[in-house]
Amino acid sequence: MPPSSMTLRVSLFAGMAEAAGRRTIEVPWHGGTVKDVRQAIVAMLPGLEPLLARSAVALGDRYASADEPVPAGADVAIIPPVSGG
């Protein structure tokens, strides 16, 4: 499967899932870092941009830094400002 046909599954929560209308989105993915994931999401769903700008990104069960590489099969989640407690 050539890289150009690959996609990345990204989990959404709370107000972000509501804004997107779903809890998981698939963005086109040619490889890159966490920063590139953000750009791919905004390119597909520009309406998420304001909340995304205030969100962290998680890979698996930990928060990721902006320059971390994200492989196509990664467990990616967008973490908007929290309100638990």
Place this chain on the structure above:
Amino acid sequence: MPPSSMTLRVSLFAGMAEAAGRRTIEVPWHGGTVKDVRQAIVAMLPGLEPLLARSAVALGDRYASADEPVPAGADVAIIPPVSGG
């Protein structure tokens, strides 16, 4: 009963009861204030003086001030520094 034969019952607690060897003492009482109660106790049991100096005096269910008058039938208690909790 002439004033000179009257006594005042004073309740003691914790280390002060232990130092006095009893939970209640009776001191001679010719009337006076809370300050006079202290002097009457020290006159009878000088060994209580160090702890008494750090103690408050209660009349019934409230702390008393030094110049309050103490009638012979009063419910008087010595309250050394506390350690509850």
Place this chain on the structure above:
Amino acid sequence: MAGCASPIAVCREVVTITDDPIDPTALLAAVAAVAAGGNVLFVGTARSMTDGVATTCLAYDAHEPLARSVLAGLLAAARDRFSLIACGVAHRLGVIEAGEASVAVAASAPHRQAAFEATEWLMEQIKRDVPIWKCEYRPDGSHAWVHGDAVPRSDHVVRAERDNLSAVTSHE
């Protein structure tokens, strides 16, 4: 009787002084309210060691009527000062084994900060002014009543603090 945090909550304070084991859960339930967002419970338990010295058990003595009166005043003061919905205290007397609870304090408020501050403040006041005393029993059979240096404060001072006047005026 000013200072009730919410018109839909019943303002209330609970004082328990008992020779029986304390039930912290019941105290927490006693301060529960639908207007509450923050509920704090403190439970003081007898340590097996204090500053490197083993303690086999504790015994507590009290001037009960004065303790009830001072505690009621402190709870009313805390409710007003921290805009609590409810608060309560339970203190056990007599012999307490290591691990058992000697005291419990609970407070509820719309927000958590007030509940935390009130519970800490109440514990400080209890340890300073409520006529209850602890005796520590050691493994060698010796015992010692614990008396610090601070003269217990009169309720005049508590009242003054409640009214937000500046501190100590009437140390008897």
Place this chain on the structure above:
Amino acid sequence: MAGCASPIAVCREVVTITDDPIDPTALLAAVAAVAAGGNVLFVGTARSMTDGVATTCLAYDAHEPLARSVLAGLLAAARDRFSLIACGVAHRLGVIEAGEASVAVAASAPHRQAAFEATEWLMEQIKRDVPIWKCEYRPDGSHAWVHGDAVPRSDHVVRAERDNLSAVTSHE
């Protein structure tokens, strides 16, 4: 694994994330120890009113694996930072009615101050960094997810704080 407050206590932390009602008493029991003198329990409950607006119920969403991981890191950090004997947290997900508990945090320490500080600190961190979200339902049928402005912090930052290095370095 430094920072156990007492050699006779078992160092432990408890994380519970559940759709069922929280049992605060069980959490308090889970942090009990004979070396403990101070035990603090915080219970956050759903208010019927928030800033004058009625709330019929709340619903909580979470990234559960990340929440568990961040909570475990926070509890370990609290244990070391405040020399706790034990600490624990329970968070409920799904629909919560007014008066029900959404979160409980408990901490035990030899002295009460550390237990108070740790419990308050944990609640602050939980509200700042743990991926759990609240939705408020109003009497008119409307609802709103609550999102503040603070970007949740990475575990890098939590680790740095745990090691007492100075603050924010790696906001992703």
